[in-house]
Amino acid sequence: MAIDESAAVPQTASAETAPAAGAKQEQLAPYRVDKTGTRLTTDQGIPVDDTDNSLKAGPRGPSLLEDFHLREKIMRFDHERIPERVVHARGSAAHGYFQPYGDGLAAFTAARFLTDPSVRTPVFVRFSTVQGSRGSTDTPRDVRGFATKFYTDEGNFDLVGNNMPVFFIQDGIKFPDLVHALKPEPQHEMPQAASAHDTFWDFVSLQPETMHHLIWLMSDRALPRSYRTMQGFGVHTFRLVNADGQTTFVKFHWTPTAGVHSLVWDEAQKISGKDPDFNRRDLWESIEAGVYPEYELGVQLIPEQDEFAFDDLDLLDATKIVPEERVPVTPVGRMVLDRNPDNFFAETEQVAFCVGNIVPGIDFTDDPLLQARLFSYLDTQLTRLGGPNFAQIPINRPVAPVRHHQQDGFHQDDIPLGQANYHPNSTGGGCPYVPGVGSFPEAFTHRPELVDGHKARKRAESFADHYGQAMLFWNSMSAWEREHIVAAYRFELGKVAYPHIRQRVVAELNRIDNTLATAVAAGIGVDPPAAVSVNDGRNSPALSQADQPKAGIAGRKVALLAADGVAATSVAGLKDFLEANDAVLEVLGPVDGVLRTAEGGILPVTRAMNTVSSVLYDAVAVPDGDEAVSRLIGDGLALHFVAEAYKHAKPLAVLGTGDRMVEAARLPVYTTSDRVEGVSSKPIAAALDGVVFLAAGAPVDERFTTDLFDAIAAHRHYDRPVDGIAA
Incomplete structure (x- = not known):
């Protein structure tokens, strides 16, 4: 079960030793269309002289049927939409790459993308909510999808998982019942993207196998702060197969290097109104800023002979985990998301994940939920993407060569050459040829396994503990x-x-x-x-x-409340500290524009305070400067901003005389007895429930920034007494 420890040591491959690194990007290049500097034409390339007025019989006369541009333009508009996914409809995605740390898995799998550290495999990852429609929000209480398409040189491997390691049901035959109960109720199509309704709770209370996943759903795991700080799991037990055909059971884990963090429920509900695109915006902006989301792939390996070694769980039961204390997770590689899609519809919406997309070195188990998904995903793509040729859509095309005798159908984009469209043949020289049995790992070979049992609709007794x-x-x-x-x-x-x-x-x-x-x-x-x-x-x-281990503060967003009279020195120090750690400082003023500083300069405002909310930030800072603080204390919105951030357990940076604002917000961390002659006597320490104070006029020094770094990295400080906070 052990892996060579060298597998846990990251190794960087050069461009010369990473043949697959840019393969998918190069493959997509011919399909990219730059419309700048070009004439407007029809689909047939016919130049158009006017696209604002239809062809009429006189300026006020009827439109004419012969207006081919009108007919084509309206027809194309009428058919722009395709059926949305039944589940996982609302998603966001990014390109990137995966690279193994070493060859530690070579003894377990023949899959080269998992064992050759010189290979960077391009990936496309789609994150999603499960129950809501495409138009729903990002932050409901819900499971999140975490689907990864590996474009390996041996074909596409789709690891279609979630941010929770277990599922509601044990057998895929119950999936329609689960989704029907979870979705809006049929009589009035409510509620949208919410499980808080009668049919869902009626179903789960009558189906005890849901109890494990249900408690995950009721935890903060159902409210991820961002896709960058969300774990992913393959859910099912798969098999790894080595070059000798020997198998090992495996469970896949994704762990974000930015730490694992969540929202709180009150905050999540408010975000839905303030910014329904909160998670997808965070993913997009992080990549654009060069703060690339990164995840470590880990595996739990169970020898085949230990399949029945667990007396309290069955490896084929998708409602169970294998606790990490019993089978540790070994890190085997890292994934970096470093490029946003060029077009949402062409890539994020049209990407087709299929659980059945596996490569030599990986195989299925008899998990009854997994077996049903093998049918369901393929069947769904046929309807959603208009026919059997969905694999030819650019985002779905593998980087490995595709050669077969399938033909025709809707949206056939290839132009096959030659006479032979069947196997065996001699007119085409017998090509494409079948390597044959025993050519593994060059060809995928199903693991030979003896299957014996009476046909029956029943569950295994080992699935019985719910x-x-x-x-x-x-x-x-x-x-x-x-x-x-x-x-x-x-x-x-x-x-x-x-x-x-x-x-x-x-x-x-x-x-x-x-x-x-x-x-x-x-x-x-x-x-x-x-x-x-x-x-x-x-x-x-x-x-x-x-x-969970606490990571750094890269990508965290900090709001600084400010007004005329703000002390610019401390603001500059705070900004330099955050930017040096790849965090973002946004200055929020009463209105857009610029603020007058206490030193006589100006400070640009990032956003007007009334256009945002504390729930959109990871931490809040209040400024130094008597005049600015007095103005903010007189602004109920600013006081609510601070109180709400404190109630949601977020870090607060209190600069100088900003402590008056903390007192005015009636936060229990501060009282008038803490001030001596108008200057805060609070120590510079993050030990005060994640509230870090800086004395008036003091420089933003290493002692302050160290404490603030720790407070922000911790993400939340839930030991605070918050019940009495009016926010």
């Missing part, structure tokens, strides 16, 4: 994570109209933990249940976001 891993997840949470989970259940069930559904959910939660069930019951008008099971106390620290 509560043990939900209990493991609950036990692994920190105090603040548990509070958020209880609040989420209360919010969701508070939207359920039927009392018996609420009662049934609480009864199911009681099978997980009585404390959880009692706390939820207390908030939704349900009688608290008596304990029916004993919590076994097992936990897995890797499941808690509180235990």
Whole structure:
């Protein structure tokens, strides 16, 4: 099961040793159309003299049928839309590359893109919400898709995963029922992009296998701060196959190098109104700024002979994880997203992920959910993209050569040469030829496996435990994570109209933990249940976001509230510190334009305060300067901005006399006794619940920036007393 430790050492390949690095970008080049400096034409290349007026019989007469430009323009407009995805409709994507650290996986798989550190494999990654339509928002409580298309030199490999390592159901035959219950209710098509309604909770309360995934959904994992700070999982157990045909079970993990961070529910709801494109904007702007999202690929490897070594889980059960304490995750490579799409529709919308796209060295297992997805994804693309030739769409084309005898159909873009369109043939010299059995790894060879059993519609007994891993997840949470989970259940069930559904959910939660069930019951008008099971106390620290390693502050956005009279020196120091660490400072003023500084200069305003909100930033700073602070204290919007950021547990940088604003906002971190002769006596320390103070007139020095760096890197400070904050 062990991997050579050299696999965990990053290695950088030069352009000369990375043959696939630019392959996909070069392949897309012929399809890019630069319309600048060119004449307007029809689809047939006919120049157009006027595209603002239809051809009429007289200026006020009827439009004429012979106006071919009008007919073509309207026809093309009428057919611009294609069917949206049934799930994962709202997405955002980016190009990049994957590169293995070393050859540590060579003993387990023949897949070269996982074992040759000299190869940079181009990738296209699409992130998405699951339940909402294309027009929904980015920040609902929902699972997030994390789908990666590897354009390997042996064909496309699609790792189609989520930001949660488990799924609701064990067998794909239940997928239509799950999605029907989760989507808006059929009688009135409400609610959009929300699971807080009767049909969803009715379904999950009657389907106990959903309990594990459900508690993940009620956690902060369902509210990622950004796609850059979101984990990804392959969900299923796959097989790795080496050159000798030997197999090893594998689970795939993506871990962001920027850390794993989430929003809080109140914040997520407000973001939906302030900026419904919050996550996709963050991804786009980060790449444009050169702060490239990066993820480490890790694997859990289980020898084939250990398939039945776990007495409390089945490797084929997609509702279960293999705890990292039992099988560690070994890092094997990194993925960097460094280029935005050229066109959203042509790439992000038309990309077709299929679970069945695998390459030599990787194979499936008999997971019944995975088996159904093998059919479903291909079937869906046929309808959504208009026919069987969707693989010829530029974003879907592999960099590996494509040679076969498939022909015709809608949108056939190739012009096949020769007489032979069948196999075997002699008119085409027998080409394209079939390498034959035994040519592995040059050709994909299905692993020979003995299958024996009576036909029956039933589940394996090893799939029967629906509560043990939900209990493991609950036990692994920190105090603040548990509070958020209880609040989420209360919010969701508070939207359920039927009392018996609420009662049934609480009864199911009681099978997980009585404390959880009692706390939820207390908030939704349900009688608290008596304990029916004993919590076994097992936990897995890797499941808690509180235990995730803290990364740097690259890409974090900090809002500085400012007004006329702001002290420019401290602003400049703060800006230099943030930019040196690839973070962003935005100056928010009462209006757009410039501000007059205390030193007599001007300070450009990035945005007017009333056009944004604290929920759009990772941290908030209040300025030094008596006049500026007095103006801000008189602005209820500014005071709410600070109080709301504090309530959402965000870091605060308090510069000099800005401490008056903290006091005016009635934050419990500050009182008048902390000030001596108008100067803050607060120490320069981030230990005060993530609030970092700088004395009036003091320079932004290393001591201050170190504490502020740590406060921002921690992302949130949930130990604050926030219940009394009016925000």
